[in-house]
Amino acid sequence: xxxxxxxxxxxxxxxxxxxxxxxxxxxxxxxxxxxxxxxxxxxxxxxxxxxxxxxxxxxxxxxxxxxxxxxxxxxxxxxxxxxxxxxxxxxxxxxxxxxxxxxxxxxxxxxxxxxxxxxxxxxxxxxxxxxxxxxxxxxxxxxxxxxxxxxxxxxxxxxxxxxxxxxxxxxxxxxxxxxxxxxxxxxxxxxxxxxxxxxxxxxxxxxxxxxxxxxxxxxxxxxxxxxxxxxxxxxxxxxxxxxxxxxxxxxxxxxxxxxxxxxxxxxxxxxxxxxxxxxxxxxxxxxxxxxxxxxxxxxxxxxxxxxxxxxxxxxxxxxxxxxxxxxxxxxxxxxxxxxxxxxxxxxxxxxxxxxxxxxxxxxxxxxxxxxxxxxxxxxxxxxxxxxxxxxxxxxxxxxxxxxxxxxxxxxxxxxxxxxxxxxxxxxxxxxxxxxxxxxxxxx
Amino acid sequence: xxxxxxxxxxxxxxxxxxxxxxxxxxxxxxxxxxxxxxxxxxxxxxxxxxxxxxxxxxxxxxxxxxxxxxxxxxxxxxxxxxxxxxxxxxxxxxxxxxxxxxxxxxxxxxxxxxxxxxxxxxxxxxxxxxxxxxxxxxxxxxxxxxxxxxxxxxxxxxxxxxxxxxxxxxxxxxxxxxxxxxxxxxxxxxxxxxxxxxxxxxxxxxxxxxxxxxxxxxxxxxxxxxxxxxxxxxxxxxxxxxxxxxxxxxxxxxxxxxxxxxxxxxxxxxxxxxxxxxxxxxxxxxxxxxxxxxx
Numbered sequence: 001x002x003x004x005x006x007x008x009x010x011x012x013x014x015x016x017x018x019x020x021x022x023x024x025x026x027x028x029x030x031x032x033x034x035x036x037x038x039x040x041x042x043x044x045x046x047x048x049x050x051x052x053x054x055x056x057x058x059x060x061x062x063x064x065x066x067x068x069x070x071x072x073x074x075x076x077x078x079x080x081x082x083x084x085x086x087x088x089x090x091x092x093x094x095x096x097x098x099x100x101x102x103x104x105x106x107x108x109x110x111x112x113x114x115x116x117x118x119x120x121x122x123x124x125x126x127x128x129x130x131x132x133x134x135x136x137x138x139x140x141x142x143x144x145x146x147x148x149x150x151x152x153x154x155x156x157x158x159x160x161x162x163x164x165x166x167x168x169x170x171x172x173x174x175x176x177x178x179x180x181x182x183x184x185x186x187x188x189x190x191x192x193x194x195x196x197x198x199x200x201x202x203x204x205x206x207x208x209x210x211x212x213x214x215x216x217x218x219x220x221x222x223x224x225x226x227x228x229x230x231x232x233x234x235x236x237x238x239x240x241x242x243x244x245x246x247x248x249x250x251x252x253x254x255x256x257x258x259x260x261x262x263x264x265x266x267x268x269x270x271x272x273x274x275x276x277x278x279x280x281x282x283x284x285x286x287x288x289x290x291x292x293x294x295x296x297x298x299x300x301x302x303x304x305x306x307x308x309x310x311x312x313x314x315x316x317x318x319x320x321x322x323x324x325x326x327x328x329x330x331x332x333x334x335x336x337x338x339x340x341x342x343x344x345x346x347x348x349x350x351x352x353x354x355x356x357x358x359x360x361x362x363x364x365x366x367x368x369x370x371x372x373x374x375x376x377x378x379x380x381x382x383x384x385x386x387x388x389x390x391x392x393x394x395x396x397x398x399x400x401x402x403x404x405x406x407x408x409x410x411x412x413x414x415x416x417x418x419x420x421x422x423x424x425x426x427x428x429x430x431x432x433x434x435x436x437x438x439x440x441x442x443x
Numbered sequence: 444x445x446x447x448x449x450x451x452x453x454x455x456x457x458x459x460x461x462x463x464x465x466x467x468x469x470x471x472x473x474x475x476x477x478x479x480x481x482x483x484x485x486x487x488x489x490x491x492x493x494x495x496x497x498x499x500x501x502x503x504x505x506x507x508x509x510x511x512x513x514x515x516x517x518x519x520x521x522x523x524x525x526x527x528x529x530x531x532x533x534x535x536x537x538x539x540x541x542x543x544x545x546x547x548x549x550x551x552x553x554x555x556x557x558x559x560x561x562x563x564x565x566x567x568x569x570x571x572x573x574x575x576x577x578x579x580x581x582x583x584x585x586x587x588x589x590x591x592x593x594x595x596x597x598x599x600x601x602x603x604x605x606x607x608x609x610x611x612x613x614x615x616x617x618x619x620x621x622x623x624x625x626x627x628x629x630x631x632x633x634x635x636x637x638x639x640x641x642x643x644x645x646x647x648x649x650x651x652x653x654x655x656x657x658x659x660x661x662x663x664x665x666x667x668x669x670x671x672x673x674x675x676x677x678x679x680x681x682x683x684x685x686x687x688x689x690x691x692x693x694x695x696x697x698x699x700x701x702x703x704x705x706x707x708x709x710x711x712x713x714x715x716x717x718x719x720x721x722x723x724x725x726x727x728x729x730x731x732x733x734x735x736x737x738x
Contacts, residue, residue: 214573217535225540233548242535297532300587301548303495304520308513310496435499437492 003084007091011068022064024282024386026057026102051117054103056256058121059144062128065095070132089178096125119164123147123171130174146170217242233304235313236320238297244287244324247331253279254335261345269347272336277355280332281393284325284363285370291321292371292442299440310436317371318428322364329360351404358396358416365420366392368431374438392423446473447509448595448627449494454503455651456489463489465651467503471629473594476621478638478659479631481648482734487631488528490648491599494629495525507595521549524588528599531580538575539568542587549591557590564612578604585613589620596620598630602637610634614641635727639663645726647733655733657703659726665703666729670720671695682716688732699724699732 069092077084100121127144134140150167154160220242227237236245243249257275298313305313333356340347366389373381396416403412449471456464463486471477481487492498494505496512504511508519533541538561546552561568564582566575575583581604588596596617602610614637620626632638638645638659645662647655669686671677673695679686685705686698695717704711712719724732 214534214571218537218571218573221535221540222537225537234544237544238533294532299497299527300525300530300545300584302497303523303525304517304548306513306517306520309499437498440497 003087004091007072007088008095010072011065011091011095014068014071022061022099024390026099027390051120054121055124057103058100058124059128059131061096061099062125062144063131065092065125066129066132068092069129073133086179092129093126093175096129097122100125119168120147123167126171126174143174146174213241220246220248233301233316235298235301235316236323238301239291239294239317239320240287240324241290241294244290244328247328249283249286250328250332251335253283254332254339257336258339258343258345262343269345272340272345272347273352273355276333276336276352277359277393277397280329280356280359281363281390283332284329284359285367285389287325287328288321288363288367288370291317291324292439295371295439295442302436309432309434311432313436314432318368318431321367325363325367326360329356329363332356354400354404354409354413355397357413358400359393361417361420362389362392362396362423365423366427368424368427371439371442372431372434374441447471448473448507449629450504450506450509451494452504452506454490454493454505455501456486456493456498457501462651464493464500467652469646469653469656471627473627474621474625475644476617476628476642477630477644477646478642479629479646479648480633480635480638480730481631485648486651487648488599491597491629491631492527495523495597521551521591522594524591524593524596526581526584526588526598526601528603530584534571534573536572537568538566538570538572538583541572541583542568542590545587546590552591556592557586560586560589560616563616564609576604578606578609581605582609582613585616589616592620592624593626594624596626596628596630598628600631600633602632602634610637617641635725635730639726647730649734655702661703662729663726665700665708666724666726667700667708668722668724668728669698669700670722671698671715672718672720677717680716682714701729701732 069088072078072088075084078088101118103121124147127147130143131140134143147167147170150163150170153163153166158166224237224242224245227234257272257279261271261275295317298317302310302313305316307313307315333352336352337347337349339345370385370389373385400409400412400416403409447470449469451467451469454464454467454469455462467490479487479490489498493500494507496505507515507523510516510519533544536544542557542561543554546554546557558568564586566579566582566586572580572583581601585598585601588598602613605613617628617630618641621628630642642659645655645657645659646653649655671683675695676691676693677696678691679689679696679698683689683698685700685702687701688697688699690697700708706714708721712721
């Protein structure tokens with residue numbers, strides 16, 4: 001039992017930022033479901049739309065937990081000790097089940113769809129784990145695609161129940177294969193802390209290899225190399241990855257939202273608004289989390305910057321991050337607006353713009369403090385920081401709602417901006433006073 | 444001391460309750476190539492990174508070119524090259540982009556000189572940093588530091604991942620650089636044979652202080668194991684008080700010379716009240732003796 005609980009803990013915490021992301025996103029998803037379900041019974045289309053969004057999280061859970069499993073598989077015990085292997089697999093399945101159930105609370109009392117709502121996310125998590133666990137590229141692509149292929153059976157007039165049944169059977173077969181197969185993972189070369197620090201948060205903390213991240217960024221970097229050669233103390237590329245610099249994730253999130261919204265007929269505007277809040281607030285912070293791991297790259301040139309406690313260097317870093325956060329937020333919101341226009345989804349440009357300004361302001365005000373913490377696995381600091389961030393955004397947006405129709409909206413925005421400036425002064429001062437040597441130890 | 448490029452006074456640095464550097468005093472002269480030795484955890488990286496202003500010191504003063512860090516001019520700052528022990532990063536860049544990017548921070552970055560060194564090391568400039576081996580990555584960072592033609596070069600275990608032939612190349616490049624530009628080099632290493640080839644001075648960091656700081660040639664000409672012969676056990680008399688590790692036994696005593704004596708070794712033997720038999724000591728033996736780890 002002790003080994004089982006240890007395995008669970010290791011899979012949960014093998015990458016602290018992802019765990020944070022899981023918790024944050026589950027809270028947001030649940031809150032979102034409460035909002036859209038409201039007092040009325042949600043329609044089938046709404047359930048389907050929400051389920052689809054939940055499935056993206058199920059994929060993430062599969063990839064994340066499999067990332068932890070993959071690390072533990074590298075121990076030689078996996079291949080010679082069945083107890084070790086079975087404990088890990090049980091822990092993985094247990095986590096997949098619990099977290100998927102957490103995502104699907106009693107919000108949909110519509111029993112007709114319960115088998116779909118309850119089973120599909122778990123099955124998707126098991127299949128998507130093969131994005132990481134697959135022995136080769138073919139496995140990694142084909143196995144996770146199985147549920148998608150089976151769902152297509154409805155085109156050939158297969159009944160809803162038979163499709164669900166076939167997905168469940170396929171999942172069971174996959175689980176049996178997991179237990180019976182060997183699939184020992186040869187240990188990767190030991191990574192130093194510094195090497196880990198260059199792994200991008202957006203990819204690598206999910207368990208995807210840093211090689212993939214590097215290759216992806218290398219391709220982008222080739223096109224950016226002219227900028228790289230620009231003379232002067234341009235610290236941007238030392239603290240920001242090319243994929244973040246080009247706001248690729250913001251575009252991806254925007255596409256994801258529009259894709260999800262296309263599946264529902266009503267409440268499109270509500271959905272876009274809710275998901276914009278969710279993705280914008282998490283993606284802006286994920287940029288910061290990525291950068292805090294990259295700060296170490298500035299060490300070679302840190303001595304060139306003047307000021308006590310490396311103030312000039314720290315200001316350069318903040319400026320680079322500020323520009324990047326603003327750019328990502330603008331790209332995100334422009335993408336949402338353009339795609340909504342393209343797919344004729346009606347949304348309130350004004351409301352969305354206000355939401356963006358408020359989230360962006362709070363993110364800019366709050367993030368310097370996130371660069372300061374020393375986080376080793378799960379810490380109280382980490383939880384407090386993220387709760388404060390979420391609470392700040394929640395309060396700003398909650399109050400903004402009551403002003404949307406009012407002529408005092410502008411005053412509310414100005415007041416919010418002033419509060420954010422005040423918060424920024426405090427967080428920036430904390431960041432200035434943080435010893436540079438401690439920033440270099442960020443993990 | 445003629446022209447100290449680095450001057451450290453009463454430097455103390457601690458991590459929580461662990462005092463790593465304790466009132467350390469040290470001066471390094473322009474043009475010296477200094478090997479910094481010390482056991483694992485002795486504080487070599489802490490000392491080098493403190494010199495680089497990467498660590499916040501608890502007490503003391505570090506001056507470069509007679510200026511403390513806040514008063515150090517931009518021109519002087521750009522004359523410093525630094526290679527950290529675990530320099531990894533920028534994995535997505537190509538070798539040439541990496542060098543050009545970091546070179547952009549230094550006014551004196553010499554593109555042609557850099558290309559020449561890359562060629563000399565056999566690195567492919569189009570290759571991705573991620574695809575380099577551990578040793579090649581280390582070389583890349585050394586190349587970056589050399590390309591600015593620094594006046595002060597600080598290297599934290601720069602040869603740890605290099606094979607013998609690469610180490611030889613590295614040594615020859617450092618010597619060239621030091622001769623051409625009168626560069627002062629401080630490097631930490633555990634490979635004593637390299638130290639003998641390259642350094643003109645050796646510093647031993649022990650118990651949070653620079654315990655010994657000597658010219659390599661001077662040290663090598665003195666250090667030795669001694670067998671002092673007598674027909675009875677010998678106690679350490681005033682004549683022998685400069686000797687270390689004194690052990691009396693039935694036929695006299697054994698001892699070691701671990702620091703240069705006030706007189707030459709020949710003269711010391713000649714004037715000794717007892718006959719002395721000498722066994723040569725290598726720098727590696729000296730290092731082990733100094734750390735009380737001799738086998």
